[in-house]
Amino acid sequence: MNRSDTITIENEAAANTAVPLRQTAALFALGSCALLNVYATQPILPDIARRFGVSLGASAWTISTSTLGVAVAAPLAGAVSDCFGRKRVMVAALIALIIITASCALAWNFTALLSLRFAQGLLVPFIFTAALAYIAEEWSGRTATTMNGVYVAGTAFGGFCGRFLAGAAASFTGWLSTFLVFAVLLILVLALAVFCLPAERQFRASASLGKSLWSVAKGVRDWRLLVTCFVGASLLFQQVTSFTYLSLRLSAPPFTLTSIEVGALFVVFLLPVTVTPFFGRLIGTIGRTRAFLLSQVAGIAGIALTLSVHLPPIVIGLALSCMAVFAGQSCATGYTARHAREGRSAATGLYLTCYYLGGSIGAVAPAPLYAHHGWLGCAVLIGLVALASTALARVAWQETVVDA
Numbered sequence: 001m002n003r004s005d006t007i008t009i010e011n012e013a014a015a016n017t018a019v020p021l022r023q024t025a026a027l028f029a030l031g032s033c034a035l036l037n038v039y040a041t042q043p044i045l046p047d048i049a050r051r052f053g054v055s056l057g058a059s060a061w062t063i064s065t066s067t068l069g070v071a072v073a074a075p076l077a078g079a080v081s082d083c084f085g086r087k088r089v090m091v092a093a094l095i096a097l098i099i100i101t102a103s104c105a106l107a108w109n110f111t112a113l114l115s116l117r118f119a120q121g122l123l124v125p126f127i128f129t130a131a132l133a134y135i136a137e138e139w140s141g142r143t144a145t146t147m148n149g150v151y152v153a154g155t156a157f158g159g160f161c162g163r164f165l166a167g168a169a170a171s172f173t174g175w176l177s178t179f180l181v182f183a184v185l186l187i188l189v190l191a192l193a194v195f196c197l198p199a200e201r202q203f204r205a206s207a208s209l210g211k212s213l214w215s216v217a218k219g220v221r222d223w224r225l226l227v228t229c230f231v232g233a234s235l236l237f238q239q240v241t242s243f244t245y246l247s248l249r250l251s252a253p254p255f256t257l258t259s260i261e262v263g264a265l266f267v268v269f270l271l272p273v274t275v276t277p278f279f280g281r282l283i284g285t286i287g288r289t290r291a292f293l294l295s296q297v298a299g300i301a302g303i304a305l306t307l308s309v310h311l312p313p314i315v316i317g318l319a320l321s322c323m324a325v326f327a328g329q330s331c332a333t334g335y336t337a338r339h340a341r342e343g344r345s346a347a348t349g350l351y352l353t354c355y356y357l358g359g360s361i362g363a364v365a366p367a368p369l370y371a372h373h374g375w376l377g378c379a380v381l382i383g384l385v386a387l388a389s390t391a392l393a394r395v396a397w398q399e400t401v402v403d404a
Helices: 003-015 021-036 042-052 061-084 086-106 110-138 141-172 175-196 209-220 223-251 259-286 288-305 311-339 344-364 367-396
Strands: none
Touching (some): 021 086, 021 110, 021 141, 042 061, 042 110, 042 141, 042 223, 042 259, 061 086, 061 110, 061 223, 061 344, 086 110, 086 175, 110 141, 110 311, 110 344, 141 311, 223 259, 223 288, 223 311, 223 344, 223 367, 259 288, 288 311, 288 367, 311 367
């Protein structure tokens, strides 16, 4: 029996073995890191504008600089992970992220805040790409799909915590202090990663950093991967556009919600936490393409509900849209990790670059549309983007149910 046969048998055994709770908890916590800080300023843009004397449009750059940092670092992060190992890279990135996050509480002007937010974004991909590659290598079959869903559910939980804590801090202790709370939470995540996540068993280091970076270049020539990258970009574009500009709508008359009330609306992020792992199983049952179509139909329906002039339908629509984005994310990240047989982390890095570029565009590009046509213009734009990504995914993700 040769080495490749041994690895195959180990993979099959991993596919049929229950994952220990401590490993599931560690991956869930790592997922929460991805969005804990990135969108923390979303519910408090009016507070930032008043604090630093900038316009609402300018305050949105506190989101875009963070997502832009993720987009810039993602290809390098994947290459570094392919060279030095998944767990080692995640731990190092977490330590650096703790330091930078705590430093955000000391931001003395708007430029300093933007610089620190950019630095936070630079570190996120080293966790995200390594974690997804770790999942794809350490498990296989439906177990890998389920664990990928657990990780994506963690990102939803992190998105809720970041937004809610920022909104609460703005009302009680001042929003800058919330970054100290985030730093403490990241220390807990670091402990889980160090003590609960085992070292890689299936990882095979790339020969060199240059070879890993070449894997990113190869991915640019893979049209299926590029389509998946567009799908990822469209998903985050939808989410950032909806939460950013719907928050502005709800802060203005006739709703006139406070920062903490807007922050409380992000409790809808807790729904994907429970739904996404089960959606991962659905992918394995009906196939990735059908599951993605289902998610996007639900998302468009949710955006339609947000056009209401009453708050309850808006909240329900926001919840549907949020679940749809994370369900779609589970489809896209899972496909990326399975499709890239070599340089898996580098391919994930390329996906992450496009994903967060979509978020950066979603934070600032719809601003003129919102100024002239209000939330209706943004809602129509989100629907068109969702339809385009669904059509492209159907072409690119040719698969059988077994391959899902």
